[in-house]
Amino acid sequence: MSSMLPLLALLPLPLEIKYSARSRSIRLKLLDHKIIVSGPPHVSEAKLFAFVEEKKSWINAHVTQKKQRDLHYPLAWPQNLEPLVSLPFLGKQLVFGFSQVSEKPLLFFEETQILLTHFMPFNPKLAADALIQGYLKQATDLVNQFCAHYCPQIGLWPSGLKVKYQKSLYGSLGSNNTLHLNWLLITAPLFVFEYVVVHELSHLKHRNHGPRFWAQVAKLMPNYTEAENWLRQWGPCFKLPPFMQET
Numbered sequence: 001m002s003s004m005l006p007l008l009a010l011l012p013l014p015l016e017i018k019y020s021a022r023s024r025s026i027r028l029k030l031l032d033h034k035i036i037v038s039g040p041p042h043v044s045e046a047k048l049f050a051f052v053e054e055k056k057s058w059i060n061a062h063v064t065q066k067k068q069r070d071l072h073y074p075l076a077w078p079q080n081l082e083p084l085v086s087l088p089f090l091g092k093q094l095v096f097g098f099s100q101v102s103e104k105p106l107l108f109f110e111e112t113q114i115l116l117t118h119f120m121p122f123n124p125k126l127a128a129d130a131l132i133q134g135y136l137k138q139a140t141d142l143v144n145q146f147c148a149h150y151c152p153q154i155g156l157w158p159s160g161l162k163v164k165y166q167k168s169l170y171g172s173l174g175s176n177n178t179l180h181l182n183w184l185l186i187t188a189p190l191f192v193f194e195y196v197v198v199h200e201l202s203h204l205k206h207r208n209h210g211p212r213f214w215a216q217v218a219k220l221m222p223n224y225t226e227a228e229n230w231l232r233q234w235g236p237c238f239k240l241p242p243f244m245q246e247t
């Protein structure tokens, strides 16, 4: 155990050890705030530490790369919600405005700003609630528009729509043909959001990722690889805003 402290001190993030009866080999997982090393119960802690030690330069390189990417991400959320911060919406940063003119909180998405009106003094919790409802509505409306455009071309329709936060998925098509989409897509440029919807709708016809599936995607959206490239570059930066709870 005495070798633990110097090792931890050199890691860029805290290390967590996990044992799982189902795991067959030692694995390493890098999360935003920690590193998890996991393995089967019979493996000693010393062996897990040795594994981490061996991968240390890989860990450092990845964490540095992630920090750099987050730093350059053009659509990041502000730390706090207050008037005049910038909020990402459809690939742009809009200014968040607040005005005390309406009895109920109302949210308006405009060309250069997102405006919240409410007769109360500014309240960050109420504002965050209004904001997330507004984002969810905008995202849902947009998906419905995409469906109205693309479903007749595919000849098939999803059985339902669920727009919500998903930790590691952009979208998916359930076995019952319900379309699930991550609302954070509304922060990305329109063509990226559109591509994810086209991708999932194409699964109505082809469940796999075979050549016929990709031909279908390309037929609906010939330049879809641009969106894939965007997601490859920036998708890992999709995050819930620090001032919002999971929805």
Ligand SMILES: [Zn+2]
Pocket: 199, 203, 209
């Ligand atoms: Zn797919």
